Amino acid sequence: MDNKIPPWQLKTPIPAIIFDCDGTLSAIEGIDELAKYNGVGLAVQKLTAEAMGTTGITLELYQQRLELVHPTQQQVLALGKQYFAHLTPDVDHIIQIYLRLKKMIYIVSAGLMPAICIFGELLHIPKENIFSVDIQFDADGRYFNFDHTSPLVTRAGKRHIVNDLKTIHTQLIYIGDGLNDLETKDLVTRFVGYGGAYYRKNISDQCQFYINTLSMAALLPLTLTQQEYEMLTADEQALYNRGLAAIHDNTVKYNVIP
Numbered sequence: 632m633d634n635k636i637p638p639w640q641l642k643t644p645i646p647a648i649i650f651d652c653d654g655t656l657s658a659i660e661g662i663d664e665l666a667k668y669n670g671v672g673l674a675v676q677k678l679t680a681e682a683m684g685t686t687g688i689t690l691e692l693y694q695q696r697l698e699l700v701h702p703t704q705q706q707v708l709a710l711g712k713q714y715f716a717h718l719t720p721d722v723d724h725i726i727q728i729y730l731r732l733k734k735m736i737y738i739v740s741a742g743l744m745p746a747i748c749i750f751g752e753l754l755h756i757p758k759e760n761i762f763s764v765d766i767q768f769d770a771d772g773r774y775f776n777f778d779h780t781s782p783l784v785t786r787a788g789k790r791h792i793v794n795d796l797k798t799i800h801t802q803l804i805y806i807g808d809g810l811n812d813l814e815t816k817d818l819v820t821r822f823v824g825y826g827g828a829y830y831r832k833n834i835s836d837q838c839q840f841y842i843n844t845l846s847m848a849a850l851l852p853l854t855l856t857q858q859e860y861e862m863l864t865a866d867e868q869a870l871y872n873r874g875l876a877a878i879h880d881n882t883v884k885y886n887v888i889p
Contacts, residue, residue, distance in 0.1 A: 633671045635880045639840070641856050645820055647800040648729055648854065649793065651807035652740035652763075654683065654747055656722055656754070657714040658828040658845075661742045665702045675699055683809035687786030688741050690779065693764075697777055703771055704745075704772035714767040719827065720846040721870060726754055728851065728867055731792025732859060735800065736760060739792050741783045741811065762792050790814040804854050806847075813837055823853055848874035849883040850862070 636642070653660045660683075666675035678696050682688045697812045698772040727734055738761045740747050746747045747763040764882040765778040782788035789807075796803060805812065808829055816837070824838035827845040842849050851871040853859075860871060872889075877883045 633884040645802045645804050647735040649737045649805045651812050653827045654808040658717045666700045671699045687810040690784045693784040701774045704768040710746035715753045722847040791819045849877045
């Protein structure tokens with residue numbers, strides 16, 4: 632790697648990384664997958680697309696989707712493994728690199744807590760670092776209710792969580808794909824948009840950095856310092872350099888703000 636530091640490369644290490652889940656860590660939208668099983672796929676997909684790209688999440692929209700889907704406890708638990716089966720390429724290796732470099736990893740998601748926690752465990756992210764929406768089932772495992780008080784069922788909910796995390800970490804990196812993620816942009820040291828699973832032009836237009844490849848490899852050059860690069864193994868540096876190539880061939884957008 633060239634000793635000259637590129638203008639987009641971080642100068643100081645960032646101690647904490649926040650990931651969105653649906654459409655970011657995993658290529659699927661969990662509620663849409665549950666909807667397919669219960670015969671309401673198209674109706675729910677339309678609401679999800681509206682929430683992610685147009686209006687942001689609202690309590691009313693969140694409730695409307697769950698009442699359409701009525702997922703069972705068994706379906707929600709199975710979703711955790713489905714998330715992992717549709718893992719965004721290379722993100723598991725990237726998370727392991729972050730953990731080896733002693734960075735804290737968080738998931739902040741409007742997804743359903745039982746599924747997100749199973750997914751997080753498979754990625755070696757502790758439950759206490761996962762913020763998601765709790766769901767209740769009756770004695771027969773049928774959908775009963777969800778946590779209406781969670782900030783994550785509102786458009787500004789992720790902003791609320793990030794504000795809380797800033798009391799622990801003065802510097803944060805956030806990676807996400809939707810409008811609710813974008814709400815955090817001015818709070819974090821670096822916001823990286825991800826469009827590999829669902830490209831949204833209106834999100835891309837508002838991002839200084841936007842990954843438009845399936846692989847998350849470009850996260851490494853966008854989130855590590857040169858000194859951290861030098862701490863990587865040969866295989867990790869190869870992954871970093873794949874991400875670097877995506878930046879150089881403009882499949883990753885970056886606009887450096889002076």
